[in-house]
Amino acid sequence: MKVRVVRNILEANDRIAEQNREMFDQNQLFVMNLMSSPGAGKTSLLERTIDHLKDRLRIGVIEGDIQSSFDAERIAQKGVQVIQINTQGACHLDGNMIREAVTQLDMTDLDLLVVENVGNLVCPAEFKVGEDMKIMILSVPEGDDKPLKYPLMFTLSKALLINKIDLLPYVDCNIERIREAASRLSPGIAIFEVSCRTGEGLEAWYDWLERRVKSLN
Amino acid sequence: MSFMHEMSLAQNIVDIVQEEMTRHGVEKLQAINLAVGRMAAVVPQHLTFCFEIITENTGLAGTALHIREVPLTYRCLACGHEFTADEMAFICPECSEADPKLEKGRELTIENIEVAD
Numbered sequence: 001m002k003v004r005v006v007r008n009i010l011e012a013n014d015r016i017a018e019q020n021r022e023m024f025d026q027n028q029l030f031v032m033n034l035m036s037s038p039g040a041g042k043t044s045l046l047e048r049t050i051d052h053l054k055d056r057l058r059i060g061v062i063e064g065d066i067q068s069s070f071d072a073e074r075i076a077q078k079g080v081q082v083i084q085i086n087t088q089g090a091c092h093l094d095g096n097m098i099r100e101a102v103t104q105l106d107m108t109d110l111d112l113l114v115v116e117n118v119g120n121l122v123c124p125a126e127f128k129v130g131e132d133m134k135i136m137i138l139s140v141p142e143g144d145d146k147p148l149k150y151p152l153m154f155t156l157s158k159a160l161l162i163n164k165i166d167l168l169p170y171v172d173c174n175i176e177r178i179r180e181a182a183s184r185l186s187p188g189i190a191i192f193e194v195s196c197r198t199g200e201g202l203e204a205w206y207d208w209l210e211r212r213v214k215s216l217n
Numbered sequence: 218m219s220f221m222h223e224m225s226l227a228q229n230i231v232d233i234v235q236e237e238m239t240r241h242g243v244e245k246l247q248a249i250n251l252a253v254g255r256m257a258a259v260v261p262q263h264l265t266f267c268f269e270i271i272t273e274n275t276g277l278a279g280t281a282l283h284i285r286e287v288p289l290t291y292r293c294l295a296c297g298h299e300f301t302a303d304e305m306a307f308i309c310p311e312c313s314e315a316d317p318k319l320e321k322g323r324e325l326t327i328e329n330i331e332v333a334d
């Protein structure tokens with residue numbers, strides 16, 4: 001005998017993410033879920049973004065790491081609120097981890113909360129944390145075939161930063177190919193070609209982010 | 218890395234299934250039938266493997282996990298043509314417009330459970 005069920009496997013996480021979202025909205029807090037492969041430059045982007053925007057936005061960070069707290073220490077030096085989540089080996093952050101982490105933050109004193117997800121192009125895509133938007137970083141040494149190899153993450157992202165463009169002369173990567181695939185997967189996606197090492201291209205990103213955060217507040 | 222990810226999905230499946238078993242007064246299952254979209258970030262073999270590990274020595278041990286893979290199904294917003302594809306599609310094969318909308322392929326659903334006799 002078959003018993004009809006028809007339930008989403010991720011319903012529990014979706015429900016918690018929805019509650020997180022309501023809590024963030026009540027606190028007028030804009031939440032960005034930042035995703036990439038390991039080493040694509042999430043922490044460097046964050047350092048630069050904080051330096052540039054911290055006088056105009058009150059920024060907090062949740063750092064998801066499989067083990068070390070090295071990234072969190074780098075961010076803490078910027079003088080913003082940082083919470084480290086050690087995922088104990090898990091390959092993604094979920095709604096529950098974020099719900100627990102924010103109890104250690106003063107949300108009323110923040111405009112923007114950045115959730116730096118675990119470096120991984122697959123798993124974080126399926127797990128909502130209650131964010132207003134997902135943002136991706138792809139670095140040019142990773143190659144231009146990534147959007148079609150990991151379509152889900154690109155499909156869900158509102159912005160894509162193509163990082164390490166200072167390395168373009170040395171790697172085999174066609175930026176146009178990335179732009180085209182990403183735009184098809186996520187129509188209207190904002191794409192920024194940047195170098196977090198030299199600072200090139202980041203002004204447009206800062207402006208875009210600030211406008212997004214302020215339109216909510 | 219991705220093993221841990223399917224591990225949490227397997228745990229969610231167990232939680233939901235146990236809830237449904239209690240609700241329907243079912244004691245033993247023969248199988249659990251899932252629909253998993255081709256676009257979902259899931260490797261079916263990893264999920265089966267994690268489910269076996271999690272249910273070992275529990276009442277669900279030996280329950281088969283059947284995974285029905287749902288192909289990417291598109292509907293063209295220009296001409297209404299419906300088609301399935303193995304990979305991401307960006308052009309309608311019927312009218313060549315770049316307007317196909319993904320309708321199916323992101324499922325992560327428990328469709329039904331089969332009660333053991």
Ligand SMILES: [Zn+2]
Pocket residue numbers: 293294295296297298309310311312313314
């Ligand atoms: Zn068509």
